[in-house]
Amino acid sequence: QxxxxxxxxxxxxxxxxxxxxxxxxxxxxxxxxxxxxxxxxxxxxxxxxxxxxxxxxxxxxxxxxxxxxxxxxxxxxxxxxxxxPGRPSRDGTLLLSAGIVEASTGRIFVSAIQRSTRDHLFTREIRLDDAAMYLVLLDSDKQGTIYVAVVIGTPDPPPGDVRVQLVCLEPSQGVPTGGAYLPANTLPDETFRDLVVLDEGGVVYAERTEAGITYRVYHCS
Missing domain, CATH: 2.40.10.480 (Thrombin, subunit H)
Structure with a gap:
């Protein structure tokens, strides 16, 4: 899985x-x-x-x-x-965690701990542009930039009005540095991971449609 x-x-x-x-x-x-x-x-x-x-x-x-x-x-x-107590960052310095604070208002958090000392570095609340349904990505690139992606919107009536909101954060204080919007995958197919962060920065996204799968690279802007 x-x-x-x-x-x-x-x-x-x-x-x-x-x-x-x-x-x-x-x-x-x-x-x-x-x-x-x-x-x-x-x-x-x-x-x-x-x-x-x-x-x-x-x-x-x-x-x-x-x-x-x-x-x-x-x-x-x-x-x-x-x-x-969290997912290791690609540069080896942090342990990362994230979650939904209040789904209906699109409030989520991203938290970072210094891996070497286990000291808390920051917890940053982020307000998304719509209701938060579920997280689909928490990772970082080799430079330390943190990526979090959440499916947002309203699923009912099917297929609903949903999309993926990607947010990038700098690693010292968790300040958002940009973002992007991706089309949500609404087909019933089960997949392992639709989103993967590249070492050099950016995210590869598997966009699944009736015509097949297209892989696109997205960057925060």
Missing amino acids: DVATSTDGTTAVLDRLKDKNITLLDQNGNVVGTLPLEGDAVGETGGITGVFMDGDDVYVEREHGPLVKVGNKDGSAAEEQEEL
Whole structure:
């Protein structure tokens, strides 16, 4: 139900419901190992909301909250299930979290913790242009810029009036530096991730229509 890739091309594929494990593939698609999703820190596997790779380590996210280390990219299970209070930023300096404060008024928050010291750096409230339905992206690029994207609008009556609002924040205080609007994907197809942040900046978005999938790059402006 999710996929993540490390800098050397190793890919982690999450199956939280059937096999309840993570399959690790090398850059040629060969299976190099599996990591079981078990342990008190992981809890019920149905509550896992993502898989993440940070250096050699593989983490799962528990109910949009802390990340739990489950093993190494070579397939060895973690001896201790270390927890991180947020998603690691690409530049290695921050741990990021985000959530909805009040959906009807489009209020969300983005929070950052200094990874080296675990000191709180900032919590920034952002007011979107419409009601917030759900978050679809929280990540950063190699320069530290933070990206958060939320599906906003009114879903009823179907297909509703919905779109994706992308907001970029600078990493020291969380001040918004720009944004963009993307068309919402309203087809019933299930996908792993429609949005991916590029190391050099910008977001690749898989726009799904009846005619197929088109990949477009969006930048905050």
